[in-house]
Each structure stands twice: as structure tokens, then as C-alpha cells.
Amino acid sequence: MEYYNYLKSLHLIFVITWFAGLFYIVRLFVYQIEAAQKPSPEKEILQKQYNIMSYRLWYIITWPSAVLASIFAFWMLFFTDLGAAWLKMPWMHVKLGFVFVLYLYHGKCHQIFKQLQNNEIKYTTNFMRLWNEGATIILFSVVFLVVLKNAFNWIYGVIGIISFSVLIMLGFKFYKKIREKNQS
Numbered sequence: 287m288e289y290y291n292y293l294k295s296l297h298l299i300f301v302i303t304w305f306a307g308l309f310y311i312v313r314l315f316v317y318q319i320e321a322a323q324k325p326s327p328e329k330e331i332l333q334k335q336y337n338i339m340s341y342r343l344w345y346i347i348t349w350p351s352a353v354l355a356s357i358f359a360f361w362m363l364f365f366t367d368l369g370a371a372w373l374k375m376p377w378m379h380v381k382l383g384f385v386f387v388l389y390l391y392h393g394k395c396h397q398i399f400k401q402l403q404n405n406e407i408k409y410t411t412n413f414m415r416l417w418n419e420g421a422t423i424i425l426f427s428v429v430f431l432v433v434l435k436n437a438f439n440w441i442y443g444v445i446g447i448i449s450f451s452v453l454i455m456l457g458f459k460f461y462k463k464i465r466e467k468n469q470s
Contacts, residue, residue, distance in 0.1 A: 300351045305421060307352075309418065344396075359385075385428070422454070426447065
């Protein structure tokens with residue numbers, strides 16, 4: 287059991303750093319898109335700096351954290367007795383579904399990262415601010431599932447996530463109005 291707790295601790299450490307990387311990379315995406323709208327030479331200076339920051343964050347923190355969190359999770363699930371028991375529980379199936387969505391989110395962030403590294407702007411700053419909330423919703427979902435260990439009451443969870451998302455959208459619109467008012 288002590289062996290399992292070490293694996294779990296390492297898994298949690300790398301999940302935390304993975305999410306930290308995902309939260310910050312999208313914030314850097316916002317800054318990169320805003321920098322592209324600046325006049326020269328400010329534009330080029332900022333783009334170069336944000337590209338370096340994004341590159342280091344993505345390849346030194348975020349990707350390694352995702353890989354290590356996954357390695358320790360698979361190790362716990364498939365090579366320990368307790369993990370085998372968890373795999374039989376319905377809440378774990380729902381959690382693994384959210385983890386799959388997290389991998390999709392990470393993959394899309396990687397695609398956006400590569401585009402911005404090539405100075406290809408395909409999204410607005412508003413889209414990126416909303417996109418940043420995707421990781422938050424996944425994090426809330428997984429934490430509540432793991433702590434409560436109850437996949438049966440998923441209806442309440444879905445209602446909670448939708449309510450939380452609506453609050454985030456309303457907050458985003460409110461913040462956008464304040465930003466626009468302060469710019470004028």
C-alpha cells in the first residue's frame with residue numbers, strides 16, 4: 287500500500303504541473319495574439335519573447351508533466367492491486383472519459399502552439415480567453431469525481447458543470463465590457 291501512495295503522490299504532482307502549464311500556455315496565447323496587433327518594432331520584440339516563453343513552458347513543463355502524470359496513472363491502474371479494483375468502478379470510467387477529453391484539449395493546445403510559433407493567428411483573444419476555461423471545467427469534473435467517487439449522481443455533476451460554465455461565460459462577458467470601456 288505504501289508503494290501505491292508514492293505512485294499516487296507522484297501522479298498528483300505531475301497532474302498539478304500539467305494543469306499549471308495548460309492554464310499558463312493559453313494565457314501566453316492571448317499575449318501572442320495581442321502582440322501581433324502591435325506596431326513595429328514592438329510587435330517583433332514581443333512575438334519573439336512570447337515564442338521563447340511558450341516554447342520553454344510547453345516543452346520543459348507541460349509536455350513532460352503530461353507524460354509523467356500518465357505514466358504514474360497507468361502504473362497505478364495496471365500494475366497494482368488497488369488500481370485493478372478502481373478500474374471496475376463506474377466513477378473511474380467517467381474519470382477516464384474526462385482524462386481522454388483532457389488529452390484532446392492538450393492536443394488542440396499543441397496545434398495552436400505550433401501555429402503561433404509560426405506567427406499564424408487563427409483565433410481571437412476572446413476565443414482564447416474562453417478556451418482557457420476548458421481546462422478549468424475538466425479539472426473541476428475530475429477532482430469532484432475522484433473525491434466523491436460517485437458516477438451514479440453524474441446528473442448533478444453535469445448540471446453543476448453547465449452552471450459553472452454559464453457563470454464563467456457571464457464573467458467573461460462582464461470582463462470584456464469593462465476592458466472595452468477602459469480602452470475608450
